[in-house]
Every structure is written in C-alpha cells, then in structure tokens.
Amino acid sequence: MAAPATQLARSGRDDPPRTARLGAGPRARRGSGPRQSRLARDRRRTAYLMLAPATVHLVWWIGFPVAATFVLAFLHYDVLAGTATFAGLDNFRAIFADSTWNASIWHTVVFTFFTVPVAMAIAVVLAVLLNNKMRGRAWYRAAIFMPHITATVAIALVWMWMFEPRIGILNTALGWFGVKGPVWLGDPSWALFAVIMVSIWKGVGIKMLIYLAALQAMPQDVYEAAELDGASKARTFWSITLPLLKPATFFVLVVSIIDSFQAFDQLYVLTPDGGPANSTTVMTYEIYSKAFKEFQMGQAAAMSVVLFAFLLVLMLLSRRLTGREDDVR
Amino acid sequence: MSAEPLAARTRARDPLVARRLRRLALHLVLLVVSLAMVVPFVWMILTSVKTEGDLASYPPHLLPQHWRWSNYSTALSYAPFGQYSLNSAVIAVSHTALNLVLASMAGYALARVPFRGRNVLFLAVLATMMIPTYSKIVPQYLIAKGMPFFGGNDYLGRGGHGWLDSWWGLIVPGALTPFAIFLFRQFYLSLPTELEEAARIDGMSEFGIYARVMTPLVKPAIATVALLTFESSWNNFLWPLIVTTSPDKRVLQVGLSSFQQSDQNAWAYLMAGTTMATIPMVVLFLFTQRYFVQGFANAGIK
Numbered sequence: 001m002a003a004p005a006t007q008l009a010r011s012g013r014d015d016p017p018r019t020a021r022l023g024a025g026p027r028a029r030r031g032s033g034p035r036q037s038r039l040a041r042d043r044r045r046t047a048y049l050m051l052a053p054a055t056v057h058l059v060w061w062i063g064f065p066v067a068a069t070f071v072l073a074f075l076h077y078d079v080l081a082g083t084a085t086f087a088g089l090d091n092f093r094a095i096f097a098d099s100t101w102n103a104s105i106w107h108t109v110v111f112t113f114f115t116v117p118v119a120m121a122i123a124v125v126l127a128v129l130l131n132n133k134m135r136g137r138a139w140y141r142a143a144i145f146m147p148h149i150t151a152t153v154a155i156a157l158v159w160m161w162m163f164e165p166r167i168g169i170l171n172t173a174l175g176w177f178g179v180k181g182p183v184w185l186g187d188p189s190w191a192l193f194a195v196i197m198v199s200i201w202k203g204v205g206i207k208m209l210i211y212l213a214a215l216q217a218m219p220q221d222v223y224e225a226a227e228l229d230g231a232s233k234a235r236t237f238w239s240i241t242l243p244l245l246k247p248a249t250f251f252v253l254v255v256s257i258i259d260s261f262q263a264f265d266q267l268y269v270l271t272p273d274g275g276p277a278n279s280t281t282v283m284t285y286e287i288y289s290k291a292f293k294e295f296q297m298g299q300a301a302a303m304s305v306v307l308f309a310f311l312l313v314l315m316l317l318s319r320r321l322t323g324r325e326d327d328v329r
Numbered sequence: 330m331s332a333e334p335l336a337a338r339t340r341a342r343d344p345l346v347a348r349r350l351r352r353l354a355l356h357l358v359l360l361v362v363s364l365a366m367v368v369p370f371v372w373m374i375l376t377s378v379k380t381e382g383d384l385a386s387y388p389p390h391l392l393p394q395h396w397r398w399s400n401y402s403t404a405l406s407y408a409p410f411g412q413y414s415l416n417s418a419v420i421a422v423s424h425t426a427l428n429l430v431l432a433s434m435a436g437y438a439l440a441r442v443p444f445r446g447r448n449v450l451f452l453a454v455l456a457t458m459m460i461p462t463y464s465k466i467v468p469q470y471l472i473a474k475g476m477p478f479f480g481g482n483d484y485l486g487r488g489g490h491g492w493l494d495s496w497w498g499l500i501v502p503g504a505l506t507p508f509a510i511f512l513f514r515q516f517y518l519s520l521p522t523e524l525e526e527a528a529r530i531d532g533m534s535e536f537g538i539y540a541r542v543m544t545p546l547v548k549p550a551i552a553t554v555a556l557l558t559f560e561s562s563w564n565n566f567l568w569p570l571i572v573t574t575s576p577d578k579r580v581l582q583v584g585l586s587s588f589q590q591s592d593q594n595a596w597a598y599l600m601a602g603t604t605m606a607t608i609p610m611v612v613l614f615l616f617t618q619r620y621f622v623q624g625f626a627n628a629g630i631k
Contacts, residue, residue, distance in 0.1 A: 039529075040443075042535060043442050043443075043535050044442065044443075044444045046438075046442070046534075046535035046536055046539075047438035047442035047444055047535075048438075048444070049536075050434035050435065050437060050438040050536070050539070051434070051435050051438045051439070051450070053431050053434070053435075053505075054431050054432065054434065054435035054505055054510060055435070055450070057431065057504065057505045058453075058454065058457050058505065058507060060472070061465075061469060061472070061501075061502045061505075062457045062460055062465060062507070063453075063457065064468070064472070065465035065466075065467075065468035065469045065472065066460055066464055066465050066468075068468035068471075069464050069465060069467060069468055072467065072468060079471075079474075082475070082485075082486075082487050122362075126359075126362060129355055129358060129359060130359070132355060134352070134355065134356070136356070136359075138618065139363070140359045140360075140362075140363050141618075141622075142614070142615060142618060143362075143363035143364075143366050143367050144362060144363060144366050145614075145621075145622075145625075146366060146367065146370070146611060146614070147366055147369075148625075149560055149564075149610055149611070149614045149621065150370075150564070150607040150610055150611060151563065151564035151566070151581075151582050151606050151607060151610070152564065152566065153564075153566050153582040153583075153585055153586050153606075154581075154582065154585055154602075154603040154606035154607045155369060155603070155607060157585060157586075157599060157600075157603050158369045158370075158372065158373040158600065158603055159369060161372075161373075161376060161596055161599070161600065162369060162372060166387065167384070167385075167386075167387055167388070167389045169368075169372055169389070169391075172388055172389055175388065201365070201366070201369075204366075205366075206625060209622060209625055209626055210625075210626055212626075213626035258461060261461075262461055262462055262463055264566075264567055265566045265567070265582075268566075268586065269586055283463075284463055287463055287466070287467070288567075288571075291466070291467045291470065291571075292470070292571045297467055297471065300467050301467050301468075304463050304464045304465075304466070304467060305464070307461070307463050307464065308461060308463075308464040311461055
C-alpha cells in the first residue's frame with residue numbers, strides 16, 4: 001500500500017490552519033465557561049473512543065511489524081522454539097552470499113526498469129487522447145482500466161494459457177505472419193520479458209487514470225493561449241502538457257516503482273519457483289520463499305530491509321528526476 | 330512539392346475534413362489499445378466453453394466449435410471453486426464492513442474533533458500508508474502465529490499455530506486500511522460546522538452526531554471505500570496464501586493458483602474458474618465506474 005504522495009505533501013502542510021478552524025469552531029474558541037469545557041471534554045472523550053480501534057489496529061498490524069522487521073533482521077530467530085539471539089550482521093552476510101538473492105535484485109531492477117517507463121509512456125499518451133471530448137470515451141477508459149481491477153492471479157493464468165507455446169493464441173497469431181514464436185515462459189531468455197509484457201498490460205490503466213485526473217484539473221487558459229499563438233498539437237503536448245504534468249508524473253513514478261518492486265502475484269503464477277533456471281526470481285519471491293518455505297525469518301527480514309532501502313533511495317531519486325521539491329508540492 | 334505544405338494547405342482549405350480525419354485516427358488508436366486490453370478476457374471466456382477436441386486442435390480454432398457451457402458446472406466439481414468463492418466473498422464482505430465502521434469513526438475524529446496530538450496522529454496514519462507490504466509481512470505472519478490462547482497456543486503464544494489457518498487470521502489483519510481513514514477524513518472535513526452545532530443544540534450525543542447527522546452526508550466516501558476495499562480483498566493473494574494451509578479455508582485466488590500447479594491440461598475448467606474470479610469484479614466495476622475512478626485517482630494504488 002502506498003500513499004498519494006502529492007496529496008500527502010499538500011495536506012501535511014495545509015492541514016494545521018484548516019483543521020484548527022474547522023475543528024474548534026467559533027463557539028469553543030470564544031468561551032471557556034463550564035458548559036463549553038464540559039462539552040469539549042465530552043467531544044474529546046468520544047473522539048478517543050472512536051479512534052481507539054483504528055489506532056490499535058494500525059499499531060498492531062503495521063507500526064509494530066515494521067519496527068519488528070528491522071529488529072528481526074539482526075536476530076537469529078527460531079520459529080519452532082520461538083527463541084531469538086543477537087546475530088549482528090550475520091543475516092545480511094548470509095543473504096548476500098547467496099547468488100540467487102543477488103540475481104533476484106538484478107531481475108527486480110530490470111523488471112522495474114522496463115515495466116515502469118514503458119507503461120508510463122503509454123499511459124500519458126492514452127490519457128491525453130482520452131482527454132478529448134468524444135463518443136465512447138467512457139468505454140475506452142473502462143476497457144483500458146479493466147486489467148487493473150481484476151485479480152492478478154486469475155488474469156495471469158489467462159496469460160499463461162495465451163503464452164502456451166504450441167496452441168496458445170500468441171504464437172498462433174505470430175504464426176499468421178510466418179513468425180515462429182518462442183517458448184515464452186519456458187525459455188530463460190524470454191520468461192522475464194513475458195512477465196514484463198503482462199505487467200505493462202496490467203499497469204497502464206491506473207497510470208492512465210491518474211494522468212487523466214491531472215489533465216482534467218489543468219487550467220484551460222494556457223491551452224487557449226497556445227492555440228491563439230498557432231502552436232501545433234505536438235508542440236503543445238511537449239511544451240505545455242508534459243511540464244504541467246510534472247507533479248502527476250512524480251506521483252505516478254513513485255507509486256509505480258513501489259508497485260513494481262513488490263510485484264509478486266504474476267511472477268508466482270506465470271513462472272513458479274523463480275522461473276526457468278531462476279531467470280525470473282525477484283526480491284519479493286526470495287523473501288516469500290525464505291520466510292514461508294524455509295522459515296528463515298531473520299534472513300527474510302534482512303531481505304525486507306534491503307528492499308525497503310532500495311525503495312527509499314529510488315523515491316529520493318525520482319524526486320530529483322521529476323523536479324525540485326517546490327514543483328512537487 | 331513536399332508533403333507538408335500540401336497537407337497544411339488541405340487543412341487550411343478544408344478544416345472539417347482534417348478534423349474528421351484526426352477524430353478517426355484518435356478512435357482508431359483507442360480502439361486498438363482497448364482491444365489489446367480486452368482480448369485476454371475474451372480469450373478466457375471463449376476457452377472456458379471449449380471441448381477437449383477444440384482445445385487439442387492444431388492450429389487452434391478461435392471460436393469454440395461447440396459452446397459447452399456445462400464446463401462451468403464440471404469445473405465446480407473438478408475443484409471446489411464454489412467453496413473458494415464463498416470464502417473469498419465472506420472475507421471481502423467482512424473486510425468491507427469492518428473497514429467502513431473503523432475507518433469512518435477514525436476519519437471523523439481526525440477531521441471534526443480538536444484534541445492535542447491530532448495532527449501528529451494524522452501524519453502517522455499517512456506514514457502507515459507509505460509502508461511497503463514486504464517490510465511488514467514477516468512479523469505480521471509471526472504475530473498471527475503467536476496469538477496467545479488461540480490455535481493451541483499458551484499465554485505466551487507458543488506451542489500452537491495461533492491465528493494461522495483460521496478465519497481470525499484471514500479477516501482481522503486486513504480489516505482496516507489507512508487509506509480509508511484518509512479518504513473519510515477528507516470528506517468529513519468538507520462538511521459545514523453548522524450542522525453538527527444544530528444537532529448539538531438539539532441535545533444529540535457526540536456519537537449520534539457522527540452516526541446520524543454527518544455520516545449520511547458522506548455517501549460518496551462510503552461507496553468509494555466499500556468498493557475499493559471489496560476489490561482489493563477479493564483480489565488479494567499473498568496474505569491468504571501464507572496464512573492458509575487447509576483447502577477448506579482457501580480463497581478463490583489461492584485455489585486458482587494451486588489448481589494450475591496440480592493440473593496443466595484442464596485449461597477449459599481453469600478458464601471457467603478464472604472467469605468466475607474476474608467477471609464479478611468487472612461487472613461491479615462497469616456499474617460503479619464513477620466511484621472506482623474517483624477512488625483510484627486518489628489512492629493511486631491498491
């Protein structure tokens with residue numbers, strides 16, 4: 001789960017004055033009589049009660065687990081006995097001595113490097129096209145967005161059937177053009193590419209939607225001015241639309257990188273057990289298998305910490321890449 | 330004469346034709362992309378009604394020679410898809426109901442009631458939204474496993490399997506999403522103060538104001554949170570995969586993935602299963618597009 005980064009930055013800053021105004025209200029600010037203070041106390045007590053279940057849940061299932069991951073990474077933890085001893089950097093040494101883990105880092109980076117930019121480029125073009133008023137717009141949008149709301153596991157199984165080398169629809173279609181299709185998921189040099197294809201197909205919709213929302217919130221007068229100046233459509237796209245989409249691009253980039261680094265379902269289904277010759281194993285799969293197949297919780301936590309560090313660095317990088325902080329906010 | 334001035338001149342002379350052509354190109358591009366998006370779904374449904382003969386034929390027929398709808402009932406007996414779907418539905422409905430209640434209460438308190446530390450708490454909620462799944466999944470599993478007094482555990486959470494392979498473990502951890510709190514808070518913030526003050530003067534309790542005055546006014550937030558929660562719960566895979574071991578607790582997505590591993594050749598039945606797993610969500614989406622789009626444009630990600 002990731003946050004709406006742009007909104008986060010915004011509400012984090014705008015929040016205090018706004019809430020103070022709305023929350024306290026003129027009455028509470030004016031009076032300090034016994035009635036008001038009792039009322040304020042009453043309201044606070046109700047608020048605490050209403051917040052309690054959510055707070056407990058968040059601390060219990062998110063706050064504590066995150067902290068525990070960082071502690072666990074430095075422990076030898078025995079699941080069966082429930083005992084833990086301090087391990088220092090042993091877990092980290094152990095995972096980086098494993099060539100499969102190192103390969104999985106590389107695969108994750110390759111997977112992200114191809115999935116994210118390609119899907120984003122397609123998405124921004126589609127969003128600009130869909131921003132025109134036209135017949136059937138809602139249907140196009142629904143079709144493009146549909147892959148996103150369907151279960152990854154189910155739809156990956158459909159793709160697996162489409163990738164079937166002999167009678168699958170993909171190689172049949174390639175056969176019409178006289179091309180002999182590859183074995184796709186069974187071939188170490190094609191498997192990751194196949195998974196990337198599916199991930200792009202599935203990821204375009206949500207990125208398109210965020211771009212479309214950003215486009216619809218854009219000021220129209222700039223475009224009118226450009227049209228008066230006789231700017232071409234392409235020129236308008238490069239010089240006006242893209243720069244104005246910078247905040248949206250930052251948001252989409254961050255969200256997509258987080259998503260892509262954590263891709264699991266489609267890889268698990270399309271290329272089980274790390275794929276042919278471990279050619280598609282990714283960090284998430286290694287964490288899954290280390291924790292829930294080998295029950296090496298300490299090493300799995302160390303892997304989680306590495307994944308977390310990657311995401312943190314990439315997020316800072318994408319902030320650099322898409323412009324100064326002021327633009328983002 | 331080069332092509333460009335000619336094109337420019339035609340455009341200048343006949344702007345209507347140029348506009349029509351551009352419109353046509355626009356529709357053509359969008360049509361091709363939409364088709365690419367929809368083809369897997371079509372292929373899935375076509376395969377789900379094919380016979381063994383159709384499936385084995387080479388080169389494959391695009392359309393089934395004989396539409397065998399009975400594949401669906403056969404699939405239900407081939408693998409317990411009925412049981413899986415029921416499990417998925419029970420979990421998704423529980424998650425939706427719990428999330429609506431817990432998140433709306435928290436969102437209301439964060440939006441409407443002043444108290445010390447409120448902003449810190451709100452920032453903490455935002456921070457939890459940023460936490461990647463994989464930096465909490467291992468301890469979450471251990472917490473579920475070590476739940477005291479459950480599943481044969483002693484008071485220290487040792488000896489048994491705790492919440493693993495139980496409805497508790499399937500439902501409780503996913504019962505609240507920080508995004509829902511965030512969304513509710515934004516909606517409650519936009520309501521006018523006068524309403525709640527009028528209700529207060531009428532002697533309504535603070536909880537009554539939340540439940541009977543304010544909450545009916547944020548119906549779009551309720552719809553959005555309900556749909557997004559149901560969708561992500563129905564489609565969720567990793568958590569049910571790691572906490573369930575017995576087949577009768579499997580959810581649809583886990584059942585499908587294990588089906589694929591046990592039997593490679595029953596493609597028609599498998600496609601019948603994936604149709605059952607995807608089509609309800611597609612239909613739900615088509616009828617409630619507005620809320621989905623609104624929610625996803627805010628959330629960005631599930």
